[in-house]
Amino acid sequence: MTQTPKPGHRRKPVVRDPWYVRARRHGAIATGVASVGVAAVAALSTSSVTLADAAPTADASLAAQGDIVTESLGGTAPARASRSSAERPPLPSAAEADALVKGSLYAQKTVPVRADASDDSPVLATVAKGKTLQVTGETRGGWTQVMHNDLPRWVSSELVAEEEPKLGPTEGAISTAACLRGSGVESGLQPDTVRVYRAVCARFPEVTSYGGLAGRGEHATGHSLDIMIGGEYGWDLAAFLQANRTQLGVDYLIYKQRIWSVDRGGEGWRGMSDRGGVTANHYDHVHVTTVGSAGTL
Numbered sequence: 001m002t003q004t005p006k007p008g009h010r011r012k013p014v015v016r017d018p019w020y021v022r023a024r025r026h027g028a029i030a031t032g033v034a035s036v037g038v039a040a041v042a043a044l045s046t047s048s049v050t051l052a053d054a055a056p057t058a059d060a061s062l063a064a065q066g067d068i069v070t071e072s073l074g075g076t077a078p079a080r081a082s083r084s085s086a087e088r089p090p091l092p093s094a095a096e097a098d099a100l101v102k103g104s105l106y107a108q109k110t111v112p113v114r115a116d117a118s119d120d121s122p123v124l125a126t127v128a129k130g131k132t133l134q135v136t137g138e139t140r141g142g143w144t145q146v147m148h149n150d151l152p153r154w155v156s157s158e159l160v161a162e163e164e165p166k167l168g169p170t171e172g173a174i175s176t177a178a179c180l181r182g183s184g185v186e187s188g189l190q191p192d193t194v195r196v197y198r199a200v201c202a203r204f205p206e207v208t209s210y211g212g213l214a215g216r217g218e219h220a221t222g223h224s225l226d227i228m229i230g231g232e233y234g235w236d237l238a239a240f241l242q243a244n245r246t247q248l249g250v251d252y253l254i255y256k257q258r259i260w261s262v263d264r265g266g267e268g269w270r271g272m273s274d275r276g277g278v279t280a281n282h283y284d285h286v287h288v289t290t291v292g293s294a295g296t297l
Contacts, residue, residue, distance in 0.1 A: 097150035102137035105160040117143035117154040130167050169243035175202030188213035189222040192249030192290035218289050228285045249295030254287040
């Protein structure tokens, strides 16, 4: 059904712009929005840089203050004093250490050297039986102060004494150093015989006479050495050579008309026939014959 328009009410016609006008208008709007976006981003970036350059954050400042690596690399922070370093007493000089020494004592056994006068104190080193320790004269409740590597340390007073202890056959080191009495005896001797001479010279300083190269028996080839000593000392010396036979290259020993040899060691010391006198029967010296060059030292 068709309505008849009321009188006085006319619809205004809609007038649209041509398409090319509308296209130009939309392009201008897009360009404006893009310009505003770029400007905003640029402003934001500039603002960020300015803020970052203006002042470090509290976290960054604290990190710079507390970071040891930063201090070391930057070189601007003052060096920190270590509390332990500040409280540690200064180390004595060599001259000061020498001035503290009042004498020496022998280690009667293997002696632990401790940091303080207590069994609970850590062991810093050990000193072998027979070695000397320099003492300061200070004692504290069963402990004796010694100088070890130029520093004051402590050892048990029961383990040191003025008398040099007697070393067992297997105790202590075997010396290979040249004998302080001279090396003339070594002339013409086999390497093992030289080893025996040097080891005995260091371990038994009371021996003052030796018989080396001679025109008889195995002395002529340098395999034998006569060590002039008697009594119980002779047996101690023989026991030392027995105990260290492998290192020294010992073949056999003769003392007090008895013989002991490596190849028949299980038989112990065996008797020998009478050869006439004290020296011929080896009552005043220990005779040692070596393999030649079999020692392991």
